[in-house]
Amino acid sequence: MGIDGEPLMNRQFLLIRRPQGEPVPADFQLVETPVPATPPGGFVIRNHFASLDPAQRGWMDPHDSYMPPIALGAPVRAMTVGRVHASDNPDYAPGDWVLGLNALEDYTVVDSGRVDLLVRSGGFTRKLDVSFVPSPTMFLSGFGAVGLTGYFGVLEALRPKAGETMLVSGAAGAVGSIVGQIGRMQGARMIGIAGGAEKCRRLTADFGYDIAIDYKGKSQRALIAEIASAAPGGVDMVFENVGGDILDAALMNIAQRGRILLCGLISEYNALGPVGARNIWNLIVRQANMFGFLVTDYIEQYDEAGRQMAQWFAEGTVKVEEDIQSGLENAYPAFMRLFTGANTGKLILKIAD
Amino acid sequence: MGIDGEPLMNRQFLLIRRPQGEPVPADFQLVETPVPATPPGGFVIRNHFASLDPAQRGWMDPHDSYMPPIALGAPVRAMTVGRVHASDNPDYAPGDWVLGLNALEDYTVVDSGRVDLLVRSGGFTRKLDVSFVPSPTMFLSGFGAVGLTGYFGVLEALRPKAGETMLVSGAAGAVGSIVGQIGRMQGARMIGIAGGAEKCRRLTADFGYDIAIDYKGKSQRALIAEIASAAPGGVDMVFENVGGDILDAALMNIAQRGRILLCGLISEYNALGPVGARNIWNLIVRQANMFGFLVTDYIEQYDEAGRQMAQWFAEGTVKVEEDIQSGLENAYPAFMRLFTGANTGKLILKIAD
Numbered sequence: 196m197g198i199d200g201e202p203l204m205n206r207q208f209l210l211i212r213r214p215q216g217e218p219v220p221a222d223f224q225l226v227e228t229p230v231p232a233t234p235p236g237g238f239v240i241r242n243h244f245a246s247l248d249p250a251q252r253g254w255m256d257p258h259d260s261y262m263p264p265i266a267l268g269a270p271v272r273a274m275t276v277g278r279v280h281a282s283d284n285p286d287y288a289p290g291d292w293v294l295g296l297n298a299l300e301d302y303t304v305v306d307s308g309r310v311d312l313l314v315r316s317g318g319f320t321r322k323l324d325v326s327f328v329p330s331p332t333m334f335l336s337g338f339g340a341v342g343l344t345g346y347f348g349v350l351e352a353l354r355p356k357a358g359e360t361m362l363v364s365g366a367a368g369a370v371g372s373i374v375g376q377i378g379r380m381q382g383a384r385m386i387g388i389a390g391g392a393e394k395c396r397r398l399t400a401d402f403g404y405d406i407a408i409d410y411k412g413k414s415q416r417a418l419i420a421e422i423a424s425a426a427p428g429g430v431d432m433v434f435e436n437v438g439g440d441i442l443d444a445a446l447m448n449i450a451q452r453g454r455i456l457l458c459g460l461i462s463e464y465n466a467l468g469p470v471g472a473r474n475i476w477n478l479i480v481r482q483a484n485m486f487g488f489l490v491t492d493y494i495e496q497y498d499e500a501g502r503q504m505a506q507w508f509a510e511g512t513v514k515v516e517e518d519i520q521s522g523l524e525n526a527y528p529a530f531m532r533l534f535t536g537a538n539t540g541k542l543i544l545k546i547a548d
Numbered sequence: 549m550g551i552d553g554e555p556l557m558n559r560q561f562l563l564i565r566r567p568q569g570e571p572v573p574a575d576f577q578l579v580e581t582p583v584p585a586t587p588p589g590g591f592v593i594r595n596h597f598a599s600l601d602p603a604q605r606g607w608m609d610p611h612d613s614y615m616p617p618i619a620l621g622a623p624v625r626a627m628t629v630g631r632v633h634a635s636d637n638p639d640y641a642p643g644d645w646v647l648g649l650n651a652l653e654d655y656t657v658v659d660s661g662r663v664d665l666l667v668r669s670g671g672f673t674r675k676l677d678v679s680f681v682p683s684p685t686m687f688l689s690g691f692g693a694v695g696l697t698g699y700f701g702v703l704e705a706l707r708p709k710a711g712e713t714m715l716v717s718g719a720a721g722a723v724g725s726i727v728g729q730i731g732r733m734q735g736a737r738m739i740g741i742a743g744g745a746e747k748c749r750r751l752t753a754d755f756g757y758d759i760a761i762d763y764k765g766k767s768q769r770a771l772i773a774e775i776a777s778a779a780p781g782g783v784d785m786v787f788e789n790v791g792g793d794i795l796d797a798a799l800m801n802i803a804q805r806g807r808i809l810l811c812g813l814i815s816e817y818n819a820l821g822p823v824g825a826r827n828i829w830n831l832i833v834r835q836a837n838m839f840g841f842l843v844t845d846y847i848e849q850y851d852e853a854g855r856q857m858a859q860w861f862a863e864g865t866v867k868v869e870e871d872i873q874s875g876l877e878n879a880y881p882a883f884m885r886l887f888t889g890a891n892t893g894k895l896i897l898k899i900a901d
Contacts (some may be wrong), residue, residue, distance in 0.1 A: 260833050351648035415565075457832050475791075478611050478840035479810050483840050487831035 205230050207300035208526040214255055217465040217469065217534065218281035218529050222255075223271070230280075236307030237289045238282035246274040246335040247520075247530050247542040248369075253463040261489065271526070275546070276323065276331045277303070292323040294334050299526050301546060327505070329515075336541035337371065337508055337515035340502060344458060345373030346500045347493040349381065352456050352486075353432045357382030360426045362445055363404075366434030368385055369516075369541035370458060372402040374409035374434050376513045379403035383432070386425050388418075388441060390536040397539060401514060408528040410441060418444040420446050421544035429453060429481070439470050455485040465534055516540025554690040558583050559722075561652035561879040567608055570818040571889065573880050574848030575608075576624070589660030591635035598652055599627040600883050600895040601686040601722075605817040614842065623651035624879070627692065629676065629684045630656070630897070645676040647687050652879050653901060656898070673724055683870075689722065689894035690868035691854055697811060698726030699853045700846040702734065705809050705839075706785045713779045715758075717796055718789030719747055720747040721870060723811060725755040727787050729866045732756035736785070738832075739778050741771075741794060743889045750892060763794060771797040771863025782806060782834070791815045792823050799827035808838040818887055873876035 204227040212222045212253030233239050254265045254272055265272050275297040279287045286308070287293065297303040325331045327339070336342060337531045348370070355361055361378050364370045366387025375398065378385045387404035389395055392490040395407035410418055422430065422444055429450030437441055449455065461471055477484060493500070507513040520529035523546055532538045557580040565575045566772055567717050582691045586592050591897060597758065606627055607618045630648040633641045637660070650656040678684045681691070689695060701723070708714055714731050719740025728751065731738045740757035742748055748760035759778045763771055777782065782803030788795050791813030796880065816822055846853070861864040871891040873882035876899055885891040 260829075283899060331584075391890050428824070436830075457828065459832070460829055463829065469798075469826040471824050471828045472820040473824035475810060475824045475840075476813055476816065476822060478838065479812070479842065480840065482840045482845060483843055484840075485828070485831065486832065486839075487828075489832065489835055492835060 203304045207524050208523055210265050210271050213257055216238040216467045223483055223527055230242050230302055233281040233283050234306040235283055236380040237305050238284050238287045239280045240277040240293055240303045241277040241280040243276040244276045244332050244335055244544045245544045247544055249459050249533055250459045270300045273299050276334050292325045294321055294323050300425055332543050335543055336517050341369040341541055342373055342504055343500055344370050344490045345377055347490055348456055348488055349374055349377045352488050353355035355381045359431040360384045362386045362430040363434040364388045364441045366398050367539045372516050373438055374383055375403035394539055415440045415444055419447045424449045442472050443474045446477050449481050449483045451481050453483040458485045519542055519543045519545055521545045557875045558655045561876055563608055563618050563624050566610055569820045576880055581610050583655055584657045586634040586636050587659040588636055589638050590658050593638045593656045595628040595630040595899045597629045597685050597688055598897045602812050602814045602886055606664045618842040626652050630685050643747045645678045647674055647753045649678050650885055685870055685896050687806055688750045688896055689870050694722040695726055695857055696853055696893055697843045698730055700728055701809055705841050708734045708736035709843045712784040714785040715739045715783040717741045717794045719751050720892045721770040723867050724789055725893050728756035747892055749885055757777040768793045768797055769897055772800045777802045780796055795825050799830050802836045804833050804834050806836040810840045872896045872898055874898045
């Protein structure tokens with residue numbers, strides 16, 4: 196530690212090998228490098244909190260998705276919240292809180308070119324006013340991509356009518372826990388799927404769900420029957436975060452002209468070959484619709500959504516759950532909580548207090 | 549034969565066992581039963597031509613789809629065109645041509661209850677005016693479900709804008725050959741996938757396609773690359789008749805906000821477990837949409853579509869291809885042409901001249 200309590204070195208959690216299936220510790224390396232110098236016109240961020248998301252697993256694969264892969268030998272890309280550590284840019288003063296697409300490391304350099312890019316990229320990278328939130332982590336959870344995903348996914352993409360039934364997989368997860376609450380507000384009948392009794396208890400107690408279905412230890416046939424029993428007329432909407440057997444069971448229960456929002460397919464991200472959706476024949480039988488959703492589609496409406504979400508959080512209408520793990524040295528086990536189903540709510544890695 | 553040239557017995561092609569995967573001859577039995585008596589208020593049809601369709605394979609499975617399964621021991625359900633053989637109903641006189649959902653048999657009984665049902669079910673079952681068509685088989689091809697499927701699938705469901713690219717699988721098949729011609733009329737750039745050099749020649753020579761892709765002997769990787777080379781900006785629309793590897797290759801080439809119409813998945817109908825769509829993750833990356841299509845959705849517009857199609861056929865703007873196989877005794881090998889890719893255009897079984 197330096198005399199101000201800051202580390203003298205920059206710890207970086209590097210991707211050194213592309214995972215084959217499930218990531219293993221040897222795919223990563225924690226290294227120490229010098230604290231980076233402040234570039235002309237740019238600044239250096241001290242990262243405090245990093246978002247751990249299923250999307251990061253995709254970025255570790257060699258192919259482009261909606262973002263290029265993480266380079267081998269580079270720190271793992273992550274949304275972070277941090278403070279300006281040193282700056283040569285008049286708009287970013289030391290101590291300012293900032294949000295950005297950075298990496299799992301103590302310090303991130305933002306050169307002048309990237310400052311421009313940050314400004315142009317809209318809502319995801321900006322200075323933060325942390326005075327009105329209980330914790331800066333809110334910008335990675337309720338005010339972050341997951342909160343906006345729940346907001347736009349429900350209100351703009353699925354648009355439930357009162358009395359319609361919505362089935363949500365990964366319902367106790369970061370997105371699912373918010374989807375439940377916003378869907379219920381719209382008068383939809385909410386059915387959540389999660390793993391384990393405690394998560395299922397939270398679904399109905401805290402996350403707005405009318406019915407909780409525990410998928411653990413159930414065959415696909417049993418899961419199909421349990422959804423059918425919860426929604427005898429079929430499910431009008433599916434908010435899909437998981438994929439695989441759970442999506443296949445949803446497909447078997449889709450109502451006539453039902454709509455399936457594909458938000459994520461976390462059960463697939465560590466698979467060596469994609470499973471996809473085996474029961475798409477039922478899309479034909481039911482004249483149903485399955486579509487991909489990216490929150491960045493709604494970038495123009497982020498401010499409006501943020502104001503609405505802030506009001507809901509302040510009123511307590513919508514609650515946000517965070518699962519905060521500590522320490523860059525724990526980045527690997529913390530990240531793997533996403534895939535074991537260990538986390539409830541938004542998974543965050545604390546890098547510094 | 550009776551003295552009027554009609555058979556004295558009713559040959560029926562029965563389903564006697566549910567196929568496990570690919571149908572085999574022992575799943576069926578050709579039997580002779582007495583020519584049925586005319587029921588009070590009903591009539592008896594002498595079937596002349598039967599439609600052989602992928603959907604029939606689905607009806608042989610034990611589960612309900614959009615229609616109940618064919619009962620074991622019953623003749624295989626089929627759309628047929630025939631003439632009234634004997635009648636106790638003043639609206640149906642002997643010699644009238646009729647279209648209906650009947651079966652692979654010489655004679656079909658239509659009791660009075662079913663006459664009402666026929667009338668209520670709209671366009672698919674009705675008396676026919678065969679005077680204005682070159683052959684009554686046109687009511688199973690161009691004026692039948694496949695013609696209407698091409699019409700509504702392109703014009704109502706996909707709605708191509710001029711200059712957009714449409715990828716069609718099974719492009720030399722009954723539906724695909726019509727989709728190519730109607731899509732081209734709308735100014736879409738048409739890419740067809742079919743199996744073999746001769747079919748591919750027909751795609752560009754006769755069926756309206758700008759580019760033909762032969763899938764035979766190609767790996768999925770090669771197919772993905774060939775589509776990408778034909779549509780460097782991605783395909784805006786997919787008209788999917790096949791499924792499996794071909795749908796997966798289409799998914800890899802879908803453009804931003806592309807739309808995928810699922811009309812059929814013939815590669816799956818004989819599979820023991822569904823393959824589905826493995827690359828649906830790309831629906832998320834491209835914010836694309838995949839939806840099921842049934843022509844019966846457009847039943848209210850059948851008359852209007854029929855008039856438009858009649859004009860196109862008369863002008864020669866749209867041509868219809870028929871593959872007519874002969875004889876109830878050949879029902880099994882004729883039906884299997886659908887799955888071996890042997891047929892070009894609409895497959896029809898001639899039961900009587």
